[in-house]
Amino acid sequence: MxxxxxxxxxxxxxxxxxxxxxxxxxxxxxxxxxxxxxxxxxxxxxxxxxxxxxxxxGFIDAHCHTTWFGLGLAEVDVAAARGLDQLYALLEADMATGGAPDEEKTPDQQAGWLMATGFSQTQHGGQFPDIAVLDRITGNRPLFIRHNSGHMAVVNTAALRLAGAESPSFPDPDGGVIVRDATGRPTGLVQETAQQLIQQLILPYTLDGIEAALDRGTRYYASEGITSFTEAGIGGGWIGHSPVELAAYQRAMANGRLHARAQLMPVLDALHPLDGHGADPAGAAGLDLGMYSGFGNDFLSLGPAKVFLDGSLLGETAAVSEAYCSHGHTDNSGNTGYFQADPEALRNRIEAAYAAGWSIAAHAIGDRAVDLALDIITECAEKYAPRTVPNRIEHASITRPEQVARIAAAEIAVTPQASFFADGGDGMTASLGQERLGWAYRAASFLAAGVTVAGSSDRPVADGNVLRGMQAFVDRRTSTGNVFGNPDERLTPLQALAAYTTGAAAATGTSHLKGxxxxxxxxxxxxxxxxxxxxxxxxxxxxxxxxxxxxxxxxxxxxxxxxxxxxxxxxxxxxxxxxxx
The missing domain is CATH 2.30.40.10 (Urease, subunit C, domain 1)
Structure with missing residues (x-):
């Protein structure tokens, strides 16, 4: 041979x-x-x-947002701005020049939107942009600034007006908040599902636009040693970009524009009731023709169904059992975050997906959300049997000691992102307080308990460079040099490498192929x-x-x-x- x-x-x-x-x-x-x-x-x-x-x-990023990242490469990048004056200057420069050439603009930019990405209040002393200043810069041009957590965004009055949400009496949507000042006037910050009020004016992106974003994004991945990734949410909700997003991936693969293997998680919102034989599970929900987790080939396949149970730590919207210690940008006295929907409704929808054959990837950051994820997933597994593609808890950011044992016993994989430590570690420390800081973003204790730990970045929410992610698992350093959380959670270099290879392969159900x-x-x-x-x-x-x-x-x-x-x-x-x- x-x-x-x-x-x-x-x-x-x-x-x-x-x-x-x-x-x-x-x-x-x-x-x-x-x-x-x-x-x-x-x-x-x-x-x-x-x-x-x-x-x-090859490195495997088990939880990232590739379309979002690729689109962001063509938008105004404000990630390097330090202080709101620098952020305003970047927006003013784009307004003055008209941005990228028309052939390089995303469809939303071509439609007149000013799109920016990479904002975090942690880079601006905890401050959010002043909507009055944004209005002065942008005038009647609608603005959408993606927060790097993905759980909130900053918009201007023109965008709120287009959405019909400018009035102080406009109600908050279920699972979201239009943040307002003391007079009831919107500040421009929209949290969680409230983002959809604005995004529905932009979505869906075209297949050509998504394909180009995948080309840009996965070329970048290749330069960092990434050979496989899991796209954590397509097809619906506030994280998806088109109801036919899978088709863009297929086109990118066929046209040689997908430069890494992709496992795709459709969001729960993209699934719908399926009718089959009377002997089939009643009330099952999935994709047309009955496809479910594992369908596809070595290069492009379907992973678990993605469901958001709660929000984020930096935004203090993650569902925790004890109130946050800091109040962030509003007076959140007694704030314990919130679920993205009624827990019983979430339970019913998740069970319908599981009954149709789907594995579940539950976004659960706060320990209260982890409880809900554990209860629902274990009940589904007992009723409908385990899945070949593992069930997962995405992030599993705050886990009490007894929860670690439950996760291991249920054979649920977790994806704690070490990439959050550098930029977000100090902010999360302030929000959590010292008493429960040891529960945050576990790694070594997960491994010691027998839990599968998958390396991932949540890019573009955080730095997607795998080598930096591995170092973060090893030293857990924040931007100020402090060790985030419990120092005993640090990994050895071999364990850190395993997270992005064998661990990520196991968590994605592909150990027989890669890792x-x-x-x-x-x-x-x-x-x-x-x-x-x-x-x-x-x-x-x-x-x-x-x-x-x-x-x-x-x-x-x-x-x-x-x-x-x-x-x-x-x-x-x-x-x-x-x-x-």
Missing amino acids: KLDLLLRNADIITMDERRPHATSLGIWQGRVVGLDEDLFGMDAVEVLDLHGATVTP ALTPGKLADFAVLSGSPLAVDDISGLKVLATSVGGTFTHLTPGLQLTDGRPKVLQHVPSDAAGIAP
């Missing part, structure tokens, strides 16, 4: 306990076929000499400038190359390795193949 690709002279971290390290790896038809001695005497169409660079399994570099698994890998297991700062490493199924989605020759010696990734002529690696 002639290999398609042979990697040699590499430091290969396989994530396989039976053979943790290797120096050569062979690939044929998109799969790993052997390591080291397995390859002796084999020819290869292409040989890549890595000069001692490190190879790891480790063993014969028969997909040839998804990242080439790094050094070993994350042997450096003091994992975030300082560089991604030299990324491969999906043996095809390079990213290749950057000429970068230095960690020993400081300039080395180039070299393609060896095919006539040099066939020698022992």
Whole structure:
């Protein structure tokens, strides 16, 4: 057999306990076929000499928002602004220039909207933009500024007027708040489901617009070693971009514009009642033709159904059992957050999806929401049996000690984002207080209890760079240098790497395909400038190359390795193949 690709002279971290390290790896038809001695005497169409660079399994981001991220790459980015004057200046500059060229604008921009992304009050001393200033800058042009949590947005009066929500007497929607000042006038901040009042004026995005966003976003992923991701919410609600969002993914895949493998979570709002035979589960809800979790192929598939149970910690809308310690931007004395809908209604809708075959991914940040997620998922599993694609609790940010044991017993996977620590850790510390801070964003205690921990970013809510995410799992440092939460929750470098490889593969139900570099698994890998297991700062490493199924989605020759010696990734002529690696 002639290999398609042979990697040699590499430091290969396989994530396989039976053979943790290797120096050569062979690939044929998109799969790993052997390591080291397995390859002796084999020819290869292409040989890549890595000069001692490190190879790891491709990184898996188990919870991100790729369409949102890709759209944001074409919008006004205010993430780097420090102080509201800088934010206002960015908006003024876009108003003055008209923004990007028309051919690069997203459909909402072409329709006249000023779209901005990356805002967080934590970068502005806890302050939110003044709607009077926004109105002065934008005039009658509607404005929508995405908060990086995704759980709130800032808009101007023109946008509120278009939505019919400008009046002080306009009622708050179920599960959301139009924040108002003491006189009842909207401040421009819309929380949770109230965002939909504005978003419904923008949605749906076109298939072409979403496909272009996926192209931009996943090219970026490739540069960071990401080979697979889970899109945490498509098709409806305030997180989806179109009722036919899956079609945009299919088009992107067919047109070579999807540069990483994608697992898609349809939001619960996208599911609807299904009629089948009388013997089928009554009241089941799903997608047309009865598709459910696991449908698809190695490159594009359906994951669990996504349901939002509560809000966010930074916005103090997550459902917690004890009141927040700080009051944020409003007087939230006694505030314990809230559920996105009536708990019994959520229970009924989730059970209808589970009965149709769907796994459940429940967004539950506060411990009160985690209780609800545990109750509903365990009841569904007992009634309808476990699922091949694991049930999950997204974020599981605040978990009491007894909840950890329940999560493990129910075999529910969790996705706690270490990427939140740097920018949001100090703010969350102020909101939670010291007594329950040890419950926040667990990692080591989850693993010790036998819980599957999946590495993820929630990008663009937080930094999506995996190497920085791994370092954050290891040191848990906030922007001020403090250790966030319980120091005992820090992971070892190997555990941090496992979160983004074997752990994420297990949580997405794909351990048989990916997460480790063993014969028969997909040839998804990242080439790094050094070993994350042997450096003091994992975030300082560089991604030299990324491969999906043996095809390079990213290749950057000429970068230095960690020993400081300039080395180039070299393609060896095919006539040099066939020698022992």
